[in-house]
Each structure stands twice: as structure tokens, then as C-alpha cells.
Amino acid sequence: MSVPALLLPSPVEVLDDERLDAAGVRLLLKRDDLIHPDLPGNKWRKLKYNLEAARTAGASKLLTFGGAYSNHVRAVAAAGALFGFETIGVIRGEAYDPLNPSLQFAVDHGMRLTYLDRQTYRRKTDREVTDRLHAEFGDFYLVPEGGSNALAVRGCAEMVGEITEGFDVVCCGVGTGGTLAGLAAGLGPGQRALGFSSLKGGGFLSDDVAALQRDALGEATVNWQVETGYHFGGYAKSTPELGAFVDDFLGRHGLRLDWVYVAKMMYGIYDLAAKGEFPVGTRIVAVITGPDFDTQARS
């Protein structure tokens, strides 16, 4: 597979912050947001082996599913443009007119969009629905919603090997849990992974992460945990408090955090540190899983 220029391994940076010093915590940032402007972060890692599998299967088309603001749909469109696949995005709900910026990006990168009403969308992997999609679009390689499957877990596990500095805990944001499942799978003895759910009621995520690990590894590991207390109202929801944290972080460190996932993780890390949840001397790697694609409320 010919590979466009990707910044790999992604850089690791030390973050100097007096609030973390006070808590005795050392924080490194794994800058996966810098891997590629159109195909950043965990989305590249999750797609890598799926793209390879699609190519091996001789597929010329990728089809995937997502909400209208999905970073994953956007990433599949970009991957198709970069690696030479046609792409189809099956979007949950009503057709958008005009398109939102995320769907516009997908279309600009050659993706064909189709919409499923919410009820049908829930059954999107049922035979009846996929048969209909095949009738309309022909042969395709199916990338699951959010891009999380066993191949995605394998891709995310590789990130750990890129980190040459010693660390105790690796943190990431959690949507579908594929990234957390992979990170945990890649850890060495004594290390653990902590995922911060950006979804409200993310209790089910632990089952999902374990299931992804069983698919990928044959068994689930016990070195990870999902923190469910930092969702700030739920997926794609925010609060003034989170907004203030993002602004403050930008002012101190010159980095605007993606508020949908990354800011919720970072807020959680600072909050747990302030509460003394990390033993003094803990070395944490926070994965910056993606850039801030937009700074407006997505409602």
C-alpha cells in the first residue's frame, strides 16, 4: 500500500504545568493530532489495518456509518482520497441541506452520502439493511461505525511502542472504545490505561472495550478503566466550565483542545490529579487523539 506522508511516530512532548507539579504528576502529550491534517490521530490508527484488509480483499470501495458530525466518517472520506478508494458514508437521520462542515468535508473528498432514518440506522448491520446497501452500491469493504473493530485495536496498540519515555498511565478520550482497547493491549507490565468517556451513561463502554479486546486478542486485559464522570452533558455537549478550561489551556500552552473528546480527557486528568488520585511521581501520557476541527457548538 503506498502511504502518503504521515508524521509517524507522532511527537511526544512534555507539558509543563504548575497545577500538575503541585500534584506530583508528570504529563507527556502524545501528539497523534499531528499525524496528518485530514486523517489525524486515532482515526488513522484505527483505519490503517482496515485499509490494508480492504486492499487485500480487492475492494475498491469503503462504506461506513456515522452521525452527521462523526470524525470517523470524515476520516474515512479523507482516507479514500489519500489511498485511492471510493467511499460511501451512511449517515444517521435526515438529509442535511445545506451540509454541515463535517459532511461538506466528506463530500469534498469524494464521499457519496446516503441517509438512514434512525430506526433503520439502529438495524444497520442486519442482513436486510446491508443487502439493500449492496444492491445500491455494489461490492464494498465495510468499516464499522466509529471504525472500531479487531483491526482497529491492533492499529491503536502500535502507538504504545512509539513512546520511548517511561510512563505509568496512558489516557485517551472514549467514544466507541476502540482506542482504549488498543492502547491497553499494547501496554507493558505495571502500566495501565485510563479512558474518559465523552458519552453520558458510558457504563456500557466497559463491556464494549472488553468485547473489542476479545475479538482482537482472544481475551480482555485487566489493565484499563473507563472514567464516566467527565462527559459534560454527553456526546458533543459542553458546559461553560469545559469551555473555560479549553480557553485557559490554550492561553497557557498554545494548544486548542478538541472539546468533544480531548478536552474532557484533559479536564479529567487535571481534576483527578488535584484530588490526589494519582500517586506522587506518576508519569502520565495523554494521547491527543485529534485536532480541534471546529470551535463552535455542535448542539
Ligand SMILES: *Cc1c(COP(=O)(O)O)cnc(C)c1O
Ligand atoms: C473518534 C475520536 C475519539 C474516540 O475514539 P474511540 O476509539 O471511538 O473511543 C477520541 N478522540 C478523538 C479526537 C476522536 O476523533
